[in-house]
Amino acid sequence: MLIAGFPAGAWGTNCYLVAQAAGEECVIIDPGHQAAPGVEEAIQKHRLKPVAVVLTHGHIDHVASVVPVCGAHDVPAWIHPEDRYMMSDPEKGIGRSIGMPLMGELTVGEPDDVRTLTDGAKLDLAGMELTVAHAPGHTKGSVTFGLPEAADIPPILFSGDLLFAGSIGRTDMPGGSMDDMLESLARVVLPLDDPTVVLSGHGPQTTIGQERATNPYLRQVASGQGAPGAPRRGM
Numbered sequence: 001m002l003i004a005g006f007p008a009g010a011w012g013t014n015c016y017l018v019a020q021a022a023g024e025e026c027v028i029i030d031p032g033h034q035a036a037p038g039v040e041e042a043i044q045k046h047r048l049k050p051v052a053v054v055l056t057h058g059h060i061d062h063v064a065s066v067v068p069v070c071g072a073h074d075v076p077a078w079i080h081p082e083d084r085y086m087m088s089d090p091e092k093g094i095g096r097s098i099g100m101p102l103m104g105e106l107t108v109g110e111p112d113d114v115r116t117l118t119d120g121a122k123l124d125l126a127g128m129e130l131t132v133a134h135a136p137g138h139t140k141g142s143v144t145f146g147l148p149e150a151a152d153i154p155p156i157l158f159s160g161d162l163l164f165a166g167s168i169g170r171t172d173m174p175g176g177s178m179d180d181m182l183e184s185l186a187r188v189v190l191p192l193d194d195p196t197v198v199l200s201g202h203g204p205q206t207t208i209g210q211e212r213a214t215n216p217y218l219r220q221v222a223s224g225q226g227a228p229g230a231p232r233r234g235m
Contacts, residue, residue: 001153002026004042005199009033011061014201016158018128018147023047025126028075029054029145029158030201031065039069050075052125054117056160056201057142058083060090070111077110080117080134082175083141084110093139095174117143133188135162137181138169144188154195157208163189163198165206168217185221 002024005016008031015035019026026048031039043050050073055063058079066077066087079087086093087110119134123145131146138161145158161169162184171178194209211218 001147001150002046002048003156003199004046006038006042007202008035008038009061009064012202013061014199014203015039015065016199017042017046017048017050018126019046019048020127025049025051027052027054027125027128027130028069030056030062030160031069032062033060033064035065036068036072039065040072049073052123053077053111054123054125054130054145055079055083056144056158056162057139058086058093059139059161060086060093062160062201063087064090067109067111070113076113076115078115078117078123080141080143082136083139084114086139087114093174119143135160135184135188136175137171137177137184138162139173140175140180142169142184154197155193156197156199157189157192159189159198159200161201163211163215163218164200164203165198165211166215168215169201182217182221185218189218190222 002019002021003016005014008015010033013032015031016029017026028039028050052075053066053070070077117132121132123130133144135142135144142160142162144160144162147156149155171181192208196208198206
């Protein structure tokens, strides 16, 4: 398994290219603000052939480079229908202006081919099976992508802005809900095995076991006591 990840743009959003091996087809996860050069560098370095872009949610820091990346490689983008509007109207998704200078750097809109993610779907892409879990809370259309355990790797969760190392995504923007966030953590995250590697939308990788033991939000959800007042992350 090859996973090439890098933080991109003003928000340091993690973009991932996932393939079975170098020289194979790949899936691109969350090409956000200023991610296109990094995507192309990884493609060239590992001799990859993109077949799809998949999006954990619609915030501009995760989708800003979808149009140029999909256009350059003639591939579809997959997004949950509840978040699709943000590709064309990013400011509506965050409830405030992101600033004219920044907007001038963005290609706002949809790629030619947009496809719908649904809860429980299994996407057969690049010889891999990505399992989709609808996980609202950060946005209404947030999802995670899971890869099963393989011979050389533990299970992997691409958590978007649902779960971070030591924290969770913020819930105070349009479509956010702490109640939904807690339900998603309980339903999507807690049942996962401790060795599962978590590759999130921001910050370093972690594991489910580490977060179960130390993340104040996950510990409180597991205990049934609701959310603590610890800081949250994301746009």
